Amino acid sequence: MSGQIEARFRLDRGDFRLDVDLALPGHGVSALFGHSGSGKTTCLRALAGLLRTPGGYVALNGEIWQDEGCGLFLPTHRRALGMVFQDAGLFPHLSVRGNMEFGQRRAATGSVALGDIAELLGIAHLLDRRPAQLSGGERQRVAIARALLTAPRVLLMDEPLAALDLKRKLEILPYLENLHRELDIPVIYVSHSPDEVARLADHLVLLDAGRVVASGPLNSVLSRTDLSAVFADDAGVVLETHVAEHEADDLTRLEFPGGTIYVSRRPEPVGTRLRCRIHARDVSLALVPASQSSILNCVAATVVDLAPTETPGHMLVRLAVGSDPMLARITRRSAEKLGIRPGLALRAQIKSVALLA
Structure with a gap:
C-alpha cells in the first residue's frame, strides 16, 4: 500500500489548542511522540472520527474521510480503521476466539484468516481462554488481533504498552515488530517512550503543546541537534544493520553502510x-x-x-x-x-x- 495519510485539525479547548497539519506515509509505522499533554491522543482520536474538529480534514490514500469545508464527516464505524487503546477492552464473557470473531464480523470487506492472525501474534494456544485468564501482554495481543480482523486500511494504536510493566512490554514488543514486518497497512502509533519509538517507527512526528515541532523519517528527526531538549538524555x-559474521571470540560483527560494529554474540543467523x-x-x-x-x-x-x-x-x-x-x-x-x-x-x-x- 502506498500513498499517504493527510490530516489537518484545529481545536480550542480552554488552555489547550490543537493545530496540526500532517502528511504521513501510507505504509510503515508513523509514531506520534511527545510529553503528556502534547496532543498525541487528541490527534489520534480526531483521525479516528471519535472527535470532530471544526474545519478538519482527513484523507487516507486519496479516500476522504473528513472535509468540513464540504460538510463531509464519516463517523468512526464507517472508517476502515482498527484501533487499540491502553486498555485492551476485551469482552470478559467471551473467549479469546469470541473476541476475535467479534472483530471479524465488523469487517466491511474480506477479513484475513483468524488462525493466521493468531499465529502472527502468538496467541493460537490461548483461543479458548477468557480475558481474566490472560496476562496484560496477552490481552493487548488479543486486542490487536481483534482490530486487525476488522480488515482495516490503517491501524491506530494509542500507547498500547503504557499500562504494562517492563516484563510485559518486553514480551509484546517482538510481536509488534512482527506486525511491522508483515503488515501491508500503515500504523499510527502514539507513545511517550523513546525506546518504543526507536524500536518500531519509520516516520516520527514530534508534538508539543498541540503543534507539530518536527515530522520526517525516523533518523532525520532523531539526529536534529535543535531538538535535543525533546529527548534529553535519550538523544x-x-x-x-545486518549480521555479517559470528566470530570465534563470542562477538558478532554487524555491518551498515557507514561501517562495522561489534556486539556480544547474537543468536540470529548471518544475513x-x-x-x-x-x-x-x-x-x-x-x-x-x-x-x-x-x-x-x-x-x-x-x-x-x-x-x-x-x-x-x-x-x-x-x-x-x-x-x-x-x-x-x-x-x-x-x-x-x-x-x-x-x-x-x-x-x-x-x-x-x-x-x-
Missing part, C-alpha cells in the same frame, strides 16, 4: 537485519584512531553541525557516518580542544550499542 539515532540504537552519550570523538583503547567500535565520521544542549557546558554534535547520521554529546571544552567544526573528518568511538531486537 541518539537508530542504525539498520539477519537488526536495528541498533546508538545514544549520543555513548559516542566520543577523536581526531585519530585510538590504537590503545578498550573501545572496539570506532568508525570514520564527518561533522555536519553542532549545537549547545540543555546541560550547561555540553554540545551535541551531528555526524555523517557514510550515509547514516550519528550524534555525540561532548563538553564544550572538548569541542574547542578538538576544533570541532562542520566538515571536520574524525573518528566516532561508540562505547555502547543497544540492540533493538
Whole structure:
C-alpha cells in the first residue's frame, strides 16, 4: 500500500489548542511522540472520527474521510480503521476466539484468516481462554488481533504498552515488530517512550503543546541537534544493520553502510537485519584512531553541525557516518580542544550499542 495519510485539525479547548497539519506515509509505522499533554491522543482520536474538529480534514490514500469545508464527516464505524487503546477492552464473557470473531464480523470487506492472525501474534494456544485468564501482554495481543480482523486500511494504536510493566512490554514488543514486518497497512502509533519509538517507527512526528515541532523519517528527526531538549538524555539515532559474521571470540560483527560494529554474540543467523540504537552519550570523538583503547567500535565520521544542549557546558554534535547520521554529546571544552567544526573528518568511538531486537 502506498500513498499517504493527510490530516489537518484545529481545536480550542480552554488552555489547550490543537493545530496540526500532517502528511504521513501510507505504509510503515508513523509514531506520534511527545510529553503528556502534547496532543498525541487528541490527534489520534480526531483521525479516528471519535472527535470532530471544526474545519478538519482527513484523507487516507486519496479516500476522504473528513472535509468540513464540504460538510463531509464519516463517523468512526464507517472508517476502515482498527484501533487499540491502553486498555485492551476485551469482552470478559467471551473467549479469546469470541473476541476475535467479534472483530471479524465488523469487517466491511474480506477479513484475513483468524488462525493466521493468531499465529502472527502468538496467541493460537490461548483461543479458548477468557480475558481474566490472560496476562496484560496477552490481552493487548488479543486486542490487536481483534482490530486487525476488522480488515482495516490503517491501524491506530494509542500507547498500547503504557499500562504494562517492563516484563510485559518486553514480551509484546517482538510481536509488534512482527506486525511491522508483515503488515501491508500503515500504523499510527502514539507513545511517550523513546525506546518504543526507536524500536518500531519509520516516520516520527514530534508534538508539543498541540503543534507539530518536527515530522520526517525516523533518523532525520532523531539526529536534529535543535531538538535535543525533546529527548534529553535519550538523544541518539537508530542504525539498520545486518549480521555479517559470528566470530570465534563470542562477538558478532554487524555491518551498515557507514561501517562495522561489534556486539556480544547474537543468536540470529548471518544475513539477519537488526536495528541498533546508538545514544549520543555513548559516542566520543577523536581526531585519530585510538590504537590503545578498550573501545572496539570506532568508525570514520564527518561533522555536519553542532549545537549547545540543555546541560550547561555540553554540545551535541551531528555526524555523517557514510550515509547514516550519528550524534555525540561532548563538553564544550572538548569541542574547542578538538576544533570541532562542520566538515571536520574524525573518528566516532561508540562505547555502547543497544540492540533493538
